[in-house]
Amino acid sequence: GENVEQHPSTLSVQEGDSAVIKCTYSDSASNYFPWYKQELGKGPQLIIDIRSNVGEKKDQRIAVTLNKTAKHFSLHITETQPEDSAVYFCAASKGGGSNYKLTFGKGTLLTVNP
């Protein structure tokens, strides 16, 4: 089955700096890669996603890059703010549709220090 590795497990940055979280996946058939933000005691919230026919996607301060050959994808947050502090999860899925299972990474605790 699919295996998703996520690094780092914890990341601390100063407000205004950039943060990068990286994930690798094992199944070359995976073609959908969402990123979730989870605040304490809440369900995960989709913040950005990318499909395998695209190499990069950006939404304001958040961007995701995908390297299919190397089977890794990354989340980039620029101009970080204290409210960006949360746990971030990457995931991978085959099929690309919402009916398909997601395999999650172990998560990254991001702390943005004011």
Add this chain to the structure above:
Amino acid sequence: GAVVSQHPSWVICKSGTSVKIECRSLDFQATTMFWYRQFPKQSLMLMATSNEGSKATYEQGVEKDKFLINHASLTLSTLTVTSAHPEDSSFYICRGANYGYTFGSGTRLTVV
């Protein structure tokens, strides 16, 4: 759009009792609902996939008789933890399919 309402948000129950968790898709029809379990500081682990009008598909190692899933309508899926024990204490989250990847807000179950 694509809201999944999950209730209760937290519940404390005595060991040996059963607890029902509900997930409703408010503005879309979810023929499929995924149920996850999350222990503190850990990732989300898929427990089972429920399909409207048919039996749920359970992941390896998940006890079907302990975690009963019912998906009787296109807008409601329920997870019942039967004969709960302290080791069942966890954060349970549902995710609706058919429209995006929207998660419910989660249920914190504490078994005492």
